[in-house]
Amino acid sequence: MQRATMDLWVGLFVMAGIGALLVLALKVGNLGTYSANDSYQVTGNFENIGGLKVRAPVKSAGVVVGRVTDIQFSTETYDALVIMNIDTRYKFPKDTFASILTSGLIGEQYIGLAAGGDEATLKDGDTIMKTNSALVLEEMIGKFLFNKASEGGSNENSGKN
């Protein structure tokens, strides 16, 4: 075989391989959704994070605005510290409400941000004051059973949680 033809085929092969890598990175992976924009870091203290994991999305109104970058445990408050990076394009008021939600019944957990009414916005290094823990199914079932039991015992307590 001619050397030029061989070079051509090898060149095509290498190009196809690199093209496949690009497809895997951009179309299949999430590299395409990573924006080149800068982000700012905010921290949230949660009583219980449930099954939240690093890299989980931070959403507001269903739109992904950032990602969880780190989860730590604070020995001072015995809370979970969730550090998230939020895209600088999105400004949130200082009294934004962060809660850990689940997408679907058995889906992954994410942080939902609900904007408040404050004039000042969250800046890099700020802490979100208002948080809402993850719903732990076992606790809910436990509460439900407890309510049922107390309902059976005395009917006047049924409205109490």
Add this chain to the structure above:
Amino acid sequence: MPRRIVTGIQSVGHRVIDSIWRLGYASRFFLLTLIKSGTSLHRFTLVIRELYFTGVQSLIIILVSGLFVGMVLGLQGFETLQRYGAESAVGTMVALSLLRELGPVVSALLFASRAGSAITAEIGLMKATEQLAAMEMMAVDPIARVVAPRFWAGVISMPLLAALFSAIGIYGGYLVAVVLIGVDEGSFWSQMQSAVDFRYDVVNGIIKTCVFGVAVTAIAVFEGYDAAPTAEGVSGATTRTVVTSSLAILGLDFILTSFMFRGMG
């Protein structure tokens, strides 16, 4: 009777010592290949010629089997996920299983039997027909001239072939799940994109294929160089290449997976 036991133990010990000796020789040979690969990187046309034989000529089998593996994954994934009403997650399943495991492992196994055996047979026959000895007579180092270009061509083409395998497999899964069965196209791609992480899934898969590429081609060139210079020796070496490198791929895959994906969600 005791005499037979003694010979039995002797033969076991002989085999163990022999395999340890071969392992040492193989490691020394691998190091020698790395040291002497300067020439092949200098004269890159040598590597390009081998890239044609190991890479380009393996394309057909890699692409066809990738397509079918992806299609089967799409079909089986749909059958199972449908029971839980999660058939839109079929894209995630196809992509993750291809990127993390099936793409690297199956393409490396195919590569070992398609290209690894050819490398062994070629070098073994060169040795049997005393071409390697003739090169040494002409003061041409056969490791630098014959072994190193084949080694580097294998190492370069393996990740590219595996990426092609995974990419075409995902499109095979798309073909079955979206085009034939009718899973929603938007959720197929978007669920896949939200579940597949570039760093954890794609890059780890590429690291795997690089390791497999080094292992397969190192085994192939060593078996060829070490083959007994007879027809029988070459055929035995070719078989050993396929068997040893397949076992090496599966063993290495377990080790790498336990390092890479431990505790991953």
